[in-house]
Each structure stands twice: as C-alpha cells, then as structure tokens.
Amino acid sequence: MSVTAKDMIEKIKGRLDATDGASEKINAVFQFILNGNGGGEWWFDLTKKSPETGEGLHADAACTIKMDAGDFVAMLSKDASPMKLFMSGKLKIDGDISTAMKLQNFF
C-alpha cells in the first residue's frame, strides 16, 4: 500500500517529538486541511512544551494550510517542492505564512 497523508502526519509528529525545543521555536498552532483521496483535517499544537497532534479543526490555529492530500504526500517525500506548490496555487496558506515556512524544517 502506498503512503497516505496520515502516515506523513505521523512522521512529522515523530520528528517534532524528537526535536528539542521545537515548540519554543515555532510557538503556534497549525491546521492542515487536506483534500482529495486520503485527505482529512489535522492540527499540530506547538504552543505547549511538548507538541500535541489531533484530528479535526483546532479553534486557535494561527495558520491553516490547505492542499491536496496527494500533493502533501509528494511534498513530504520531497517529490514536490513546497515553494513550487505555493507558486502554482496548490498550497494555500491562510494566516501566518512565515510561521508556516518554519514548519518546513520538520518535513
């Protein structure tokens, strides 16, 4: 079976957990809204000492990233560059864009 968006979310979570002080650096709540096959809604809360992840919509999201689940998987597998997706309108960011870019380090 091919990699799903959910697998990728787990992967990011693992990286965030493994990084010391990830929350301090970013200090924001991210919301992912992934459309299409294997899509869904996930959030990362990086305001607390240890990062939290959950499904659904978070009320205090500083930044919402909307994209296709397939593109999301491709982006995290380094098959597509986030900037390229951004420039082609396939990656839309509502809210604090620069913080969203910081999250890239954990992709």
Added chain:
Amino acid sequence: MTDPVGMLRQNLRRAMTFVQEGVFYTLRPEEREALFLTSGDLLKKLESVTQNSLVVGMLGGTGVGKSSLMNAMAGSHIASTSHRRPHTDAVLIYRFNETPLPANLPTGRFPWVEVTHDAASIRQVLICDLPDFDSIVGEHREQVIAFLEHLDLLVWVTSPEKYGDAQFFDFLQGVTKARRNFYFVLNKVDLLFDERNTEAGYEELQKISSSLREYLENVGIKDPDIYSISALEVAGKTAHTHWNQLSLFRNELFRQRELKEVKAIKAANIDKEIDDLFSLFEKESLNLSIFREQINRIATDFKEETAGWRDTLHEAIALWTDTTPLRENLVSMTTDGDILVGPAGVFVLFDKKKSTMEPDETNTASSILPALDEVASLFRGQIDRITNSIAGRLLREGIIPPLVERLRSEFDEHATKHIRDSIVQAGMAHFSNRNRPINRIYRGVQYITYLLISCLLIVSLAGENAWKDFYAAPGISSALNFIVTAIFSAFSPRGLAALGSFVVINIFVGYRFYRKYRKIIEKRTDRLLRSFTNDLEVLWKEELDRIHERLIALVRSLNKNLDAIRQLRQ
C-alpha cells in the same frame, strides 16, 4: 507510444497532398498556397528535431531583469544590465563552445552576438537573452519575433511591477509554441520582502502569483510553471532565501535531457504550429458539413421534383416542334420528284422548298444539325434552370459562394457535353435514313392510271361505232380502223372537247397523286418526329437521374473530404 515526429510528418504530407488534389474548396487561393508552403517549411523543420540541443529564450519587458537572470544562470557577468532602456537590441546567445548554433539561424543583417563557455555540464542548453520586446519597434521587432522560431523553450520573465501588463498576455497568445514549453519567472521577488516582515511578503507573493496565474489561464495557459526568483540576490549572497527558486529553476532548465525528451519538446512546438496552420480546416470542415447536409436534402427533394422537371421539358419540346423548321426541311428532303410521274411531277416543281440536293449523308447532317443544336441548347437551358434553382437555394441557406460554385461546376457546359452527343446521335438515327418510303408501286399505280385515262380518251375519240366494229370482229384491220377514226375525230369539235376534258382530268389526277404523296411523306415525318421527341424525353429522364446521382456522388465525396480533414485534426 507512437513516434510523434513521424505522425506530424505524415499529417503534413497528407495536408500537402490534399491541397494539391484540390480537396479544400472553401480556402482562398492564397490560403491554400500558404498552407502548402508552410507545410513544406514545417516538414523541413521536423527534419532538424534530431539536433540534440535546446534553445531557450528569455523574453520579457524592459527592466524586468532578463539580463540579470541570464547572468545569474551563467554564474558570471555575460549580459549587460542597465537601468536605461532599451539596453540590448541584439539577441545574446550563451552557448557551450562545442554545441552548434541552431540550424538555419539567419546570418547577416539579423543582430545577434554570442558568448561561449566551457561548462560542459550545461552543454545541451543554449540561452538567448532577447531584446526587451516592449521597447523595440518596426522592422527590428519583426526580426525579434522571427527569432522566436528558433526557440524550443521560452522563459517569460516578469516582475512584481510588470506582471499585469495586458500587452504581454496579448503577445504571449500569438506565440506559436506548445504551452508546456513555457516557463514563467517572477523576478525581483526580493522587492516584496523586507527583513522584518516575511509574512507580508508571502502574502503579497501569494496574491501576485494567483493573479498572474489567472491572467495566464485567460490566454489559455493552464497550470503555468511559475518560479519566484530574485536574480539580484544571487549575485551577492551564497545561500538563497527560501522563496528564491533560482537554483530550482536553474536545475530544471539545465538538466540533462535524453534525446527523446528533446525531440518531444521540439515536436510539441511544431505540433502547435501545425495546429495553428490546420485551424484553417476547422472552418473548412464546418462549411463542408453544412454544405453536405444541404446537398443531401436537395438530392432528396430533387428526386421528388423530377416529374415536374419532366413536364417542363415536355412543354418546351412541344413548343419547339411547333416552331422548328426541321419538319419542313425533313418533308422537302424526303420529297423525291422522280417518284411522281406526269403532271404530279409538275406540282413538285412548284413546291417552294423543292429539295434540289441529293439526300446524301453530309447534306442530311448539315440540314438537321442546326435543329439538333437547338434541342441541345433547350436541354442546356433546362439544366441551367435546375442548377440555378439549386444554387439559389444554397445561397439562401447561407452556403458560401465558393461551395455554390463547386456545385455549379458539377453541371456546367463541360460536365453536360454528353447531352448534345446523345441528342445528335438520336437525331441522326431517326432522320438520316435515306430509304425513300414510296417506291415503284406508287409509280406503277400512276402509270396505270394515266394509261387508263389515255385509253378512255382514245375510246371516246373513236366513237361508239368504231368501238363496236372492233369488238364484233377483232383483227388488225378493225383495230386500224378504230385508231384512224380516233385520229380523225380528234380535230373535230367533239374531239377537241374530249381532249380538253382529258387535260382537266390529267391535271386533277396529277394533283391528287401529288397531294397523296405529300400526305404520306408528312405522316411519316411526323411519326419520325414523334419517335424522336419520345427519345428526347427518355434522354431527359436519364439526365435527371444523372443529376440526382451527381448530387449523391457529391455528398459522398464531401464525406470523404470531411473524413480526411478529421484525420488531419486528430
């Protein structure tokens, strides 16, 4: 996958054949010529797609940073940059020293300069810095536009200040390159970002890129490949900011491509050119299919109208038979004075149209042919009426004139030449028969009649007594007596009276013979004429069928053309 180049080649060849065969009715002669010549050029161009290098052109308005980008790509200062405009008015070609220049690059008056390098890793790609197309004018502009022909990939450079300029999009629309061979660079993106507020920069970038995409989509470029770049930033810094996609762009452009991919890129451009060229067929195809529908309908209706057309010819022929001198000619031609003996022959002499000619073949032909030509032109007139009625209907239905002409050509003089031939043939078969209808029997009857009248005269002259003597004792002496009595009494008053009535009777009988003879001839002529006109009506019916067949055949040939065009457009 089939070989794209081979497919294109085949299509072009087919298009050229079609033009030669005159398949395209609706194209104007100059369009047809352009189609033929351009197809030839494209064929030649297809031959050169095997060159394993790509020519990339940097296009854009003044000051968007084409030259700067060129320098950034080359990694050294090769193109001169400037605030003043226009700065470059020649094409600058940056190429690896062993990579050949594009084939058939115009030399001489066309301004281009080149810078060669020795970075073998980017040997496959030649980059051209083109003059700012918005600042050049006139002949020079034409030359630059002509140079586009040599490009395989097109990099459209713009900037946050200029990306909305409508004339760029108009220009872009006219560029005959495959859309997938366009790259878009939004340069000077650094202007959007200042150190402290990256967020505002990204927001601005998101806005600009989405409206740029929208503009491009409006000119038919779906999903454009847009790179956000700062050509200037690269010159100073070693590490790029995140939004600067220069290295990504550089890698994409300079990446080593297999020949197959290079070919596909070039073929896609030529395909686009062919597509533009073949768009002429769209029009043709539309026109032809409407035309075909109309002809189809006309053919069906015509089938039903044939009875009417037969009537009109019937009437026209009736009128013709009443007025043509053919009957008169035929009668006098058939009249033969030798057949009438005695006084009847004298009446023939009085006939005003007495034929003095011997009825041999040439004489017959020369006296009949004019009449047959009349019939032929009568037929022709009917065909013209039919053609006009069809043409009128087509024009009313909005069929364009060239197609209506095409229809007319099906029924023009040339196409209906056979009609005259059949008419002449039928006429000759009927009228050139040299057998005179009345033969010796008629002469015999005349001789016997006159002989009897003469006998009566002699008997009446000789008188009753001489006749009785002869009857009582038939013999030489009584016969002689009878004759002598007759001669003697010829000059008596009684004899003169008998002679007088003899002459009157002779004239009367002669006239009767003459009249009878005339009647026979006339009857025969009428019979021939009737049979001839019957034949004419049969010929006409056949002709009407032929017209119908031609209409059907036209529909069939239109179908073939439409198929051919459809194949080309696939």
